Amino acid sequence: MLSNNHFYSFLKKSFTTRSSKIGVIGLGYVGLPLLIRFVEEGYKTIGFDIDEEKIAKLNIGNSYIKHIPGKKIKGILKKSFIGTSDWMQISEVDVIIMCLPTPLKNDNVPNLQYILETLLMIKPYLKKGQLLVLESTTYPGTTEEELVPFAEQCGFNIGENFFIGYSPEREDPGNQNFTTRNIPKVVSGHTKVCLDVVKTLYDTIVDTIIPVTSTKIAEMTKILENVHRAVNIGLVNELKIIADKMNIDIYEVIDAASTKPFGFTPYYPGPGLGGHCIPIDPFYLSWKAKQFGVEARFIELAGFVNTAMPKWVIGKLDEALDKKSKSLKTARILVLGLAYKKNIDDTRESPSLELINILLERGAEVDYYDPYINEIPKTRKYNFFLKSVTLTPKKIASYDGIILATDHDEFEYDIIGKNGKLIVDTRGRFRRDHNVIRA
Amino acid sequence: MLSNNHFYSFLKKSFTTRSSKIGVIGLGYVGLPLLIRFVEEGYKTIGFDIDEEKIAKLNIGNSYIKHIPGKKIKGILKKSFIGTSDWMQISEVDVIIMCLPTPLKNDNVPNLQYILETLLMIKPYLKKGQLLVLESTTYPGTTEEELVPFAEQCGFNIGENFFIGYSPEREDPGNQNFTTRNIPKVVSGHTKVCLDVVKTLYDTIVDTIIPVTSTKIAEMTKILENVHRAVNIGLVNELKIIADKMNIDIYEVIDAASTKPFGFTPYYPGPGLGGHCIPIDPFYLSWKAKQFGVEARFIELAGFVNTAMPKWVIGKLDEALDKKSKSLKTARILVLGLAYKKNIDDTRESPSLELINILLERGAEVDYYDPYINEIPKTRKYNFFLKSVTLTPKKIASYDGIILATDHDEFEYDIIGKNGKLIVDTRGRFRRDHNVIRA
Numbered sequence: 001m002l003s004n005n006h007f008y009s010f011l012k013k014s015f016t017t018r019s020s021k022i023g024v025i026g027l028g029y030v031g032l033p034l035l036i037r038f039v040e041e042g043y044k045t046i047g048f049d050i051d052e053e054k055i056a057k058l059n060i061g062n063s064y065i066k067h068i069p070g071k072k073i074k075g076i077l078k079k080s081f082i083g084t085s086d087w088m089q090i091s092e093v094d095v096i097i098m099c100l101p102t103p104l105k106n107d108n109v110p111n112l113q114y115i116l117e118t119l120l121m122i123k124p125y126l127k128k129g130q131l132l133v134l135e136s137t138t139y140p141g142t143t144e145e146e147l148v149p150f151a152e153q154c155g156f157n158i159g160e161n162f163f164i165g166y167s168p169e170r171e172d173p174g175n176q177n178f179t180t181r182n183i184p185k186v187v188s189g190h191t192k193v194c195l196d197v198v199k200t201l202y203d204t205i206v207d208t209i210i211p212v213t214s215t216k217i218a219e220m221t222k223i224l225e226n227v228h229r230a231v232n233i234g235l236v237n238e239l240k241i242i243a244d245k246m247n248i249d250i251y252e253v254i255d256a257a258s259t260k261p262f263g264f265t266p267y268y269p270g271p272g273l274g275g276h277c278i279p280i281d282p283f284y285l286s287w288k289a290k291q292f293g294v295e296a297r298f299i300e301l302a303g304f305v306n307t308a309m310p311k312w313v314i315g316k317l318d319e320a321l322d323k324k325s326k327s328l329k330t331a332r333i334l335v336l337g338l339a340y341k342k343n344i345d346d347t348r349e350s351p352s353l354e355l356i357n358i359l360l361e362r363g364a365e366v367d368y369y370d371p372y373i374n375e376i377p378k379t380r381k382y383n384f385f386l387k388s389v390t391l392t393p394k395k396i397a398s399y400d401g402i403i404l405a406t407d408h409d410e411f412e413y414d415i416i417g418k419n420g421k422l423i424v425d426t427r428g429r430f431r432r433d434h435n436v437i438r439a
Numbered sequence: 440m441l442s443n444n445h446f447y448s449f450l451k452k453s454f455t456t457r458s459s460k461i462g463v464i465g466l467g468y469v470g471l472p473l474l475i476r477f478v479e480e481g482y483k484t485i486g487f488d489i490d491e492e493k494i495a496k497l498n499i500g501n502s503y504i505k506h507i508p509g510k511k512i513k514g515i516l517k518k519s520f521i522g523t524s525d526w527m528q529i530s531e532v533d534v535i536i537m538c539l540p541t542p543l544k545n546d547n548v549p550n551l552q553y554i555l556e557t558l559l560m561i562k563p564y565l566k567k568g569q570l571l572v573l574e575s576t577t578y579p580g581t582t583e584e585e586l587v588p589f590a591e592q593c594g595f596n597i598g599e600n601f602f603i604g605y606s607p608e609r610e611d612p613g614n615q616n617f618t619t620r621n622i623p624k625v626v627s628g629h630t631k632v633c634l635d636v637v638k639t640l641y642d643t644i645v646d647t648i649i650p651v652t653s654t655k656i657a658e659m660t661k662i663l664e665n666v667h668r669a670v671n672i673g674l675v676n677e678l679k680i681i682a683d684k685m686n687i688d689i690y691e692v693i694d695a696a697s698t699k700p701f702g703f704t705p706y707y708p709g710p711g712l713g714g715h716c717i718p719i720d721p722f723y724l725s726w727k728a729k730q731f732g733v734e735a736r737f738i739e740l741a742g743f744v745n746t747a748m749p750k751w752v753i754g755k756l757d758e759a760l761d762k763k764s765k766s767l768k769t770a771r772i773l774v775l776g777l778a779y780k781k782n783i784d785d786t787r788e789s790p791s792l793e794l795i796n797i798l799l800e801r802g803a804e805v806d807y808y809d810p811y812i813n814e815i816p817k818t819r820k821y822n823f824f825l826k827s828v829t830l831t832p833k834k835i836a837s838y839d840g841i842i843l844a845t846d847h848d849e850f851e852y853d854i855i856g857k858n859g860k861l862i863v864d865t866r867g868r869f870r871r872d873h874n875v876i877r878a
Contacts, residue, residue, distance in 0.1 A: 184698040221695040245731040256660040259623040265704045292684040298674045
């Protein structure tokens with residue numbers, strides 16, 4: 001025991017005996033699986049979300065996330081789970097874990113409004129002895145600069161009668177090998193006592209915890225993971241453009257380089273970055289770095305290159321149509337795949353949306369096909385009113401151009417390849433043929 | 440058999456029966472181990488090098504490369520090996536493999552002079568039926584644009600009575616797990632027949648060959664491998680500077696991120712790039728890309744960031760000395776490690792040299808210690824006349840500052856850490872302590 005204060009020992013014991021109640025705020029791709037893990041381990045739980053529709057679905061045992069089956073929701077309902085949008089119930093829980101979106105404002109400025117507004121909403125219901133953990137990706141310093149002063153203003157003594165931690169989520173939707181339980185989890189606390197409480201909690205639900213010495217280190221860890229991906233994808237996207245000019249198949253190059261048994265990890269080009277993490281998180285660091293007078297130039301460059309990809313892909317399509325004396329303005333184009341990566345139903349920040357947007361702006365007639373997404377959801381940026389078409393060989397042959405944007409395994413590549421007039425392949429999935437161009 | 444021409448079938452058969460004679464030009468870190476592999480497999484060999492001193496050493500069974508013991512040289516001398524600087528002997532060999540340096544001129548322009556001059560030297564002795572393979576790293580197109588026209592001017596028909604291939608070296612000096620034999624080898628040929636000949640040859644000396652469809656693909660493959668490293672090291676060097684400003688230990692962050700079981704590969708910061716490959720090869724691509732009207736911005740940025748590291752490290756030393764009211768001009772500084780990476784004796788492009796250079800320019804008194812390098816070899820850029828000192832606890836304590844530049848495993852970190860007044864650690868090797876700063 002690091003301390004003999006009552007709150008600390010009570011909380012730790014309540015984890016060991018599973019007598020504590022866990023509140024998870026934000027029941028999306030991160031919060032819902034996390035909450036399910038707690039129920040599986042015998043904890044009482046309350047799930048909070050401002051989206052009443054989600055809460056209603058959960059409370060009758062339905063799921064709104066493809067890879068989490070309704071069966072699983074029904075299972076946890078039987079054990080312990082309350083879904084609510086009523087903040088008052090915060091006073092019922094011993095642990096509050098925030099799994100809230102951290103998007104960007106214009107000009108790639110971090111937008112903490114979901115976290116900050118939530119703190120204000122739960123403020124009246126906070127009480128001594130609670131543990132507050134943030135799981136959202138954010139810039140180094142957020143916990144120290146936002147959560148700690150907030151809790152101190154509430155009158156708490158952090159590490160004494162209130163505990164604060166940060167533990168970045170590492171969810172990878174669609175990954176068959178890794179789940180919330182077996183992905184090692186980085187944990188941190190504002191004080192040593194806080195860290196000890198956080199460690200004890202997460203140790204009960206994940207196989208391996210990785211304690212680090214400060215919340216800043218934990219915040220930076222998650223950012224490094226995603227900066228690494230954004231920059232490596234940016235690099236290979238730039239090399240794709242260079243290889244294209246040199247008439248070199250970048251996929252053959254990547255496959256050959258991947259045979260090097262040390263010092264190389266393959267990354268693959270695509271039509272741009274998607275998802276809630278990789279296109280967004282790196283800018284949290286570059287914004288913060290500027291406050292310290294340093295520039296995160298790799299992040300800026302990766303953002304620039306990756307954002308330019310949809311336009312480059314359309315340029316390749318344009319070129320190919322032009323060779324057939326066809327203009328994009330009068331063309332019928334099919335976009336294959338709407339999700340931001342294969343085999344999932346998540347369209348957040350998907351480059352397919354930007355592809356469709358450019359095509360429509362250019363006057364083309366656009367259809368899309370995605371077995372996972374029946375209609376395009378309205379986003380802050382786009383509102384297309386499009387529904388997924390049904391594909392037949394005849395239908396495939398009717399398009400002037402087909403862009404493979406997301407390489408779902410479910411697509412019948414042979415049939416599409418055989419019937420498509422012109423295929424712009426942004427994933428290297430089709431065999432090289434007279435009707436296929438890589439982009 | 441792809442062809443029934445005499446030269447083709449004769450050459451292929453001579454590999455299978457080991458009756459062919461292999462000539463390797465350039466007996467450095469790449470050529471010497473390669474030649475040894477051929478001898479081990481029963482080939483007759485001739486090793487060519489313009490450095491008479493090297494040839495003399497080899498012919499009496501001595502080595503000039505630390506990780507290749509003299510015993511090995513003596514062993515191959517007994518079997519089959521002639522070392523020579525006499526180009527006339529090119530007429531004796533069936534295969535010519537060029538393992539020559541491809542450095543940069545000023546302004547990061549590729550310098551193919553070693554290859555081009557060698558071609559001129561061997562020209563009079565080339566004959567029908569020979570296979571010419573380039574192993575040096577170079578920009579995509581080199582084989583097609585330089586070797587092929589050269590051989591055609593010699594009057595050969597490529598793929599008919601003369602064969603040309605490209606197979607990038609993947610040597611990793613000091614790597615205990617991988618040797619010339621078990622590192623998969625990318626092979627390519629100018630024509631299908633050339634490829635077949637090259638495949639047959641290398642298949643006899645390496646466990647796994649990776650045939651690709653063109654010499655351009657093979658050239659780009661090697662460049663991609665090294666661009667990947669240069670950019671990832673550049674990225675983590677930039678993040679090191681950002682983390683330093685934020686008072687975050689980047690090594691703790693990298694260690695924590697490394698626990699992610701997918702999507703992350705750790706790279707470590709350092710005092711700058713070294714060796715013959717990573718600081719140089721990427722610029723071969725960026726130069727070529729410019730000819731196609733595209734910019735390789737990640738390569739340029741990585742070059743910029745990595746080249747700036749020695750200066751940044753000295754800046755951190757300067758700052759730390761300043762806090763002790765000591766100026767660099769009057770300081771005695773020890774540079775620990777001269778090799779460009781740990782546990783080897785190779786100083787090519789080593790950032791330690793640039794560190795010493797800046798220190799001397801600033802007026803500091805400089806010593807260095809490296810168990811593998813007794814005195815600093817003269818390079819095109821530097822000529823220091825320094826010899827490695829002997830370290831005792833008293834000697835260690837006598838320096839105002841110690842820069843750990845290369846983290847050889849042989850260093851006694853405990854003793855150095857205990858006795859050093861101020862240690863600037865560019866490798867994250869020392870424990871955090873009052874006298875240690877990370878840089």
